[in-house]
Each structure stands twice: as C-alpha cells, then as structure tokens.
Amino acid sequence: MSYIIDDPVNQRFLLHRAVHVSPAVLAEEMDKVFAKCWIYVGHGSELAKPGDFVTRKVAGRPVIFARDAEGAIGCFFNTCRHRGAVVATKREGNARRFFCVYHGWSYGLDGSLARIPGEDAYTGSFDRNEYGLKRPPRFEQYRDFWFMCLDPDAPALQAYLGRATEYIDLVVDQSPSGTMQVISGTQEYAVAANWKLMVENSVDDYHLPTTHSTWLNFMANSGVTIERPPREAGQVLPTKGYAISLGNGHFTTDNVNFRGRPVAHWIPLYGEAARDEIDAIRQELVERLGPERAERVANTNRNLVIFPNLVINDGSSVTIRTFFPDGPERMEVTAWALGPVEEDESARARRLDAFLTFYGPGGFATPDDVEALELVQQGMANWRSDEWSEMSRGMGKPESEQLNSDEHHLRTFWRHWNRMMQENA
Template structure:
C-alpha cells in the first residue's frame, strides 16, 4: 500500500501539524484532541460565509465529459447553487455558461438536457450560441447608440478545466491551476479512469437527485467514514453474507490493508480491500455464479492493458475520496460520483451518477447496475441508512441549540491510521477552517 501513500502520511498529524484553536476548530495537543463546534452545522451566518469563502473560492465539479459527447449537447444543472449550462461548442470544446440572460436575468434554457446550437431566453427572445455569445435579439435598432452584442454574452466562471474527463469550474480569479489544486487526488482519479483502458469511462444514463435534512459537512465527513460501516450498514452486510460472501462483521477483519490519507488542499481518501465484490474485476459469490466469467474477463482485460501490478490495484483497491469541498468519488462495489450543496444550515440537495466503462457489454453493465443500486442508490440497502444517521445528528444538535463540540479525535496520534479512524475528517476541517478565516 505504500506505493500510493502520500509522503505526509508517514508522519503522525500531531507531529507535522501545529495545534490551533479557533472559533470552530480546536486542534489540541497534550492531550491530543480535535473538536468541532456544533454551531458550524446550525448557523445561518456560517452558511452565508461558506457560499463566498468555500464554494466561490474553490474548484467545483461541474460534470463528466461523457455527459455531452457531441457538439451541441448540453446539460442544465445547479453547480454550487448557481444554474449553469454544461455544453459542448461547435469545435467540440466543453463550456460552462451561467444560465441567466444578460438582459434581465431569466434562464436562457429551461430543459434539463438536449442538443441545440442556440439558447433562447423565452422572456425577450435574446439568443445565445453555445459559446455564450449573444447572436440575435428582436428590434436591435431600438437600443441606444454604442450598444454592442459582443458586450452582452452569457457570464462564465473565471476558469474551466478538466482532468481525465472530470470537468471543474472556479469563480475565483486567484485560484491555482486545477492540476495543482487536485494535488494527490489525481492518483485516484487515474485509478478510476484506468478502469476503461480503451474506450474511457462514461456516466451511465440517469441521475439520482434527493435531499437531506442535515448540514452538508456531515455528508462530507460520512462519505469516507469507515467507523460507522459495521453498525449502520449491518443489513447490507448481512444480505451479502447470506449470499455466500465471507463477511465477519468486524472492522479489523473485514477491511484489509486499511489506510486514510491527506491528499492536500483538504482532499482526503480512505483505502481498503473490502469483502464485497466489484464488477470491474473482483468476483464474489453474492454476484451469482453466472457472472463469474464476465468479471474474470474484465480482470484479464485490465492485465493486458496495464500489467499485473496495476491491474491488481485497479481491481482490488476500494477507496472513498472527497475532493474538497463537495465532490465524492466512491470506488467500491461500483463507482459513484456524488455532489451536494446546502440550501439551509440543516438541508442539502444531493446529485449522484454511476460511472462505468463506456464499452462495457450488457452482461457486465447488468452486474454493475445491480451492485450500484444495492448499496449506493438512494433506495438501496445503505444510502438511506446514511441519510437517516446524518438527519439524526442534525436533529440532535437542537438538544443544545447548536452549542457543544463534536469529537473528531480518533487516531490523530497515529502515523498510519486506518479508514475507521478520523484523519480524513480532520483534513477536511482544517482546510474548511482555513478558508473560513479561522485564526489561532
């Protein structure tokens, strides 16, 4: 496992990170403790500051290039609370445009997806190209002297960039380049993209959209938290055991070679070899004997493309990664892309997609979809459990009206904490506190 561990992971946090005590975070030494103020989950003032200091400052995930394969393709969605058009222009370049007319502000597109050369605002019929240029409007001569269409294109983020098909945007003119921002997270994006050595990875049709009555940072924590898996997801594990998988129901026995890593810039990952099957190349009895050949053929394909060592890593390394602040890629029994954004301190909207090899044959896709929906789908055997746990936390904060502190101290004195410790949460909170202006 050392071959993909960041250098910083070899030294315990309490040695390499200075203590600090701010309004929301207490990163203490002697004794070692890490506490987060519960007011960070309940305050309207905190949320308003997050919109500017976190979501408007960082690179934010927009979509995957596979969602708009042809010139003229577009998807309309909200990205960090902003309505945007994720589209591909005539030259085939991905663009991100704000879905708000430069005239009076109405949406220029009210469809969720499609293919078109122009976006026309229904209010006054201003029309824009899929590059965002204003190309026509009624009664152009009625505007005063000096009016120029080229000055009234659709607004765009400060920058748009992509890595291995994952497209990001930032509204921060001071933001570092995307490659630098992603830091060590690129290694895990590479592992994800390399599952499809020939045709590339693609988002499968359909989007999961749902909401939760909890603070968005609780989902950021939960997405890579191994400590809750055994008690909260007992039903899923029991079902897999009943189908023949070797599941002990113990963190130490079920999560082999378990680690948690700080990837830089607030990004975190937990890695392990889990007891469930993975449709990309790890067959388990719960998947059914009829699927064994399909999964084993997938593994042989990885070996031919990448060699035995990397094929083993792609096939058998389970990881849960958070790219700060709100992109989750869980590469476990299937691959999920998940984003979330707060609408209130105690409410968020969640969007999720399944990612798969674009040339995956129908029998392999069926195995993947069953694996995906059984755990990761919003009506599966696990995601509803997570949702209830987070909503229960939010309800519990009312007991002291947002006062008190959460303890996030597990494993902070270890050089190599496993995924059921909490290095990953502390990594998130240190970056969050820095952006929010926390001063020791």
C-alpha cells in the same frame, strides 16, 4: 473564530457544532469556500454530441454545461444578459441555440449573443459583443471531469487536485481506452442535514458495522468474505482500510483487503455464467497495466473526497456524488454511475445493480445514511448547551497507520475548512 480545537499534544480534536446550524456560517462558506475552490460541474460523456447540454446548479449558481458545434465543452451562467431570466429551462437536451422566453434574446452554443428582437432600438454605446452569456472565471478538466472556479487567481485545476489525481487515474484505468461514461439515469434526493455531514458520512467506516449491518449481512450471504477483527483489539471495521490525506483538503479511504463486489472480482451473487467474463476483464487489466496495478484497479475499494463537495466512490460500482447546501440544515444530493465506455451489457447490468443496491436512495446503505444524518441534525438543536463534537478517534497514531474507522480523514477536511474560514476574517 476558530471552529475547531486541535490539540495534538493531548490528542484531542473538537468541532464546534455551530458549523452545522448557523446561517452566518453558511453565508461565509459561500464566500470563502465555494467561491474559492474548484467545484465539480460534470463529466464530458454527458455531452455526447455537438449541441448537447445539461443545466444544473453548481455552488448555488445555475449553469449551462454544453458542447458547441465544433465539439468544444463550455460552461456558462444560465442567466440572460438582458433582464436576468434563466435562459435554458430544460434539464438536458440538444439545441442549436439557447433562447430566453422573456424577451427573446438568444445565444449560441458558445455563449455568444446570437439575436436580439428589435435590435435597431439599441443605440449609443450599446455593443452586442459585450452581451454573451457570462462564464465562470476558470473552467478546466482532468480526465474528462470538468470543474469551474469563481476565483480568477486560483491555481490550475491539476495543481489543486494534487495527489487526488492518482485516485482518479485508478478509476479511469478501468477502461481499456481510458474513456469512462456517465450512465444514463441520475439519483437525486434531499437530506435534512448540513452539507458537511455528507462529507463525513461518505468516508466514515466507523459507522459501517452499526448503521449498515443489514448490508453487511446481505454481502456475507451473497458469498463475500467479510473478516471481522476481534473487538478486543480495538478495531470494529469489517475491512482493513486506511485513511489517506492528499493535500488541499482532499482525502481518500483505501480498503486493501475487502472485496465487496469491485470491478473484476467474482462472487456467487453474480452467478456461474459471469465467471469467464470477469476472468477476461481481469486478464485485460493485467495485460494492460501489469499485475500490481491491475490488483489495485480491480480488487480494492476507495472513497475519494475532492474538497469541498465531490465524492467519487470506487467500490461496488463507481459513483460520482455531489451535494450542495440549500440552507444550513438541508442539502441537495446528486449522484451518477460511471463505467468504461467499452463495457458489455452484462457487466453494465452488474454495475447498475451495485449502484442501486448500495448507493441508491432506495438501496441498502443510502436510506440508513440519510436517517443517521437527519438524526444528527435534529440533535444539533441542542448545540448551544452541548457545543462540541468529539472527533479524536485514532489521533495518537502515525498517519501511515490511520484506519478508515479512525477520524484522521475527517480531521483533514475540518482543518482545511477551518483554515479557509479564517482567511480574511
């Protein structure tokens, strides 16, 4: 079935609420979405030295993300080829080999089978060269953001990302050397809601004035100018931002006026001592990138969604956020702060403060968002009697005039998701 009613003539867009509650829909998503798309694995800076590794679940698959002795980055399914046990049991570390505690099979940093206890008992057609750790069919990177794909016939990663690369470049351009670094420390939390609700929430500025009024007041009291357009004009956003479709289900918000603690804009909250340092950061950006590009990097905010489940928030700090379903009505969320490798101690402290103040699970915004999403999920219990969510806001405008408070970017996601779910139906 089609899960959307998309009627541009009557400017009407409805979403069937079964998509947020149905185990059958989730099972179908695993085959048609997560098994077909490029899914974010990690950032290369997480693996600073040969032998460094992290383990995590990606699209429900336990994987090892590792740098081998020659410095090459790889990704392997974290499953022993012998009897299927998880091989690497630590969250992260540095190793010379990966060792299965069940029967002692061990694997090199490149995934090759290194040792089998009592190997002489294996005879006949057994070939140890066939028993290295399995790899995802595709594993590629763009500017040190590494993705895997379970579909061997998928297009190359850069082709899949398409215009989204322009916005990743705006993030990486914050570094004088083009080298960004995941900062030590990870945010992890669960939300009792369907994973797709986090996609919507990550870019939905329509909820900002109501859900995040405490944060807006905090920012105003901290010296950030927030212009609230008159409500009679039909605009309730405190920013002038746009929603932009980027193809392949990707999209971004682009806040062109709101200066809510971006990378190189001073506000009183930072204190007078930070003025000169921030001026120096801005001057470096202008000299390296030119004034127009520097303005884009330093003083605009963006929330980029890479379909299906990667969000790069480039605002008060740079945050990488992924979220995976743990059943149809629960998701696991992971977020990391990202910053230029050259960043000095005081600039890094401001970045981490912003990361925690707004995005953290104990910050101003995230607890509000979690509560809102869980209330939505609770309301979905009535989906059989109230089947459709209304998502038509802004539908009568041309794409170039779609604001962050409209639902154009949400419709972009749902149209692409619905197309994928209809394939091979």
